[in-house]
Amino acid sequence: MKFTQRSFAGPGEYIDAESIGDEIRFVLLWSTGPDEEETVGEASHHSELEGLARWVVEGEARSANFLAWLKREPDNPHDPKAVAIVALLEDQMPETVSYLPRPVARQYGPLLAEIDEKTGREVVCRGRLIVPKEDHHHYSVVLRLSPSLLDEFLAWTALPEDAKDEATRAAWKRRKKPPI
Structure with a gap:
């Protein structure tokens, strides 16, 4: 999967250039602060996480960063309000690697639906796979995201439209990051 970047999109917008069927439009949101959301269900997606683990950087807490698609699953038979975490890597098909915990999914789900309804975009954020040094098979996934970022x-x-470029520049200036 390849992503093309568009200048002066919201906080950051990516488009799936090699679409699988219909084109999926993404908006990339990330938290610059300490905001992290933990996920659940990694044990059920062990083989998918093993593929992601090949990108792990050695260190005390071994980790790999990836783009994480927050994909609502209204047809999920166990929980129609579930939000899957789908890893997006350029060299492999998108795969579910975990889920938001139910209470967190209830918080994010309506915001994700509203973003999709108003913009036709799916939300992507920065994800991090963590593999403890002492246990190479116990994966955990955390997301750099906060509900306030979706509200923003x-x-x-x-x-x-004419105010968006200026608002984007101002937001980047506050965050001390260049516009995309």
Whole structure:
């Protein structure tokens, strides 16, 4: 899967250039602070996580960063409000690697639905796979994301088109990061 970047999109927008069927449009959101969301269900996706683990960087807490698609699953037979974490890597098909915990999915689900409804985009954030040094088979996934970041993006989408570039520049200046 390849991603092309578009300048002056919301906080950051990526488009799936090699679409599988219909094109999926993404908006990339990330937290610059300490906000992290833990996920669940990694044990059920062990083989998928092993593929992701080949990108692990050695260190005390071995980890690999990846793009994580927060994919709502309204047809999930166990929980129609489930939010899957789908790893997006350029060299492999998207695969579910974990889920948001139920209470967290209830918080994010409506925001994800609203973003999709208003913009036609799916949300992607920075994910991190952690593999403890002492246990190479106990994977955990955390996301750099907060509900306030989704709220901020929704506020940005409500701006008139001519105000979006200026608002984006101001947001990047506050975060001390260059515009995409």
